[in-house]
Amino acid sequence: FPTGVVLGGARRRELLQWAAxxxxxxxxxxxxxxxxxxxxxxxxxxxxxxxxxxLGSVSKLLAPALRTGWVLAPARYRDALVDAKRLSDLGNAALPQLVLAHLMESGALERHLRLQRTRHRRRRDAMTAAVAAHLPGAAVHGAAAGLHLMLTFPDGLPCTDTELAAAALAHGVKVHPLSWHARLPHPPGLVLGYAAGTPGEIEEGIAVLGRLLREAGPPLPG
Structure with a gap:
């Protein structure tokens, strides 16, 4: 996060060798x-x-408020993990865990996931098309997975990405400046979530970003 990059085969083999x-x-x-x-x-x-x-969680699949996740640990670490969990918070509520187990056993969770994938693919495609139409200088990253896109502007912006995000928020559009997530030099950019909006709302939000950039003028000199 937020680039959507996955380790390549050679890097994965190096990591596995290190772990072995x-x-x-x-x-x-x-x-x-x-x-x-x-x-x-x-x-x-x-x-x-x-x-x-x-480890993983159901925060993106069902709801963050469930506060339900899991850890599959090597056998030699399990007792220590259970003890640490018990000492830190006395454990999670049992009822949400039982509900999740029922959803998994009944097949309802898998059906829900298939429905969500269809919806999110439609929203992602709407956002990608809107970026092409309203932000033609932007490069899209991380479209293959997740619930957000990362945009970079190789030719620059007429303002900083934080200024653009602030202006967008004033118009009711919430985005993350890429600089919030970076520690090394990088092109200006934005992180745009698409899970919570309809395709029409997504297109309207990207259109607002495009209008703000046009009103701000040409990109700043590098």
Missing amino acids: DGGLVIEDDYDAEHRYDRPPVPALRGVLPEQVLY
Whole structure:
């Protein structure tokens, strides 16, 4: 996050070799359920289960307020993890966990996921088309998965990305400046979520961004 980049095959092999030599990989399978144009990347946990601590949550699939997630840990760490969890918060509420288990066992969760993928693909496609129409200088990243797009403006902006985000918010459009997520030099950009809006709302929001940029004038000199 937010680039949508997945480790390539060579990097994954290097990481697995490092773990096989005694390292421990903590694998957060972020947005794994929300993939649209290609199969999910296989989890490292399936290749080296005793060296990978695998975790995830249902925050993006159902609701963040459920506060429900999971950890699949190598056997040698399980008792320590259970003890640490018990000491930190005395455990999660049992009822949401039982409801989640029922959804999984009944097949309802899988049906919900298929419906959500269809909706989110339609919203992603609407956002991609709107960017092409209203922000023609923007490059789109991370469209294959997740619930957001990352935009960069290789030719620059007439203002900083934080100024653009503030102006958009004043017009009712909430975006993240890419600079909030960066520590190294980078092209200006934005992070745009599409999960909560209809295709029409998404198109209207991108149109507002395009209008603000046109009104601001030509890009600042590099």
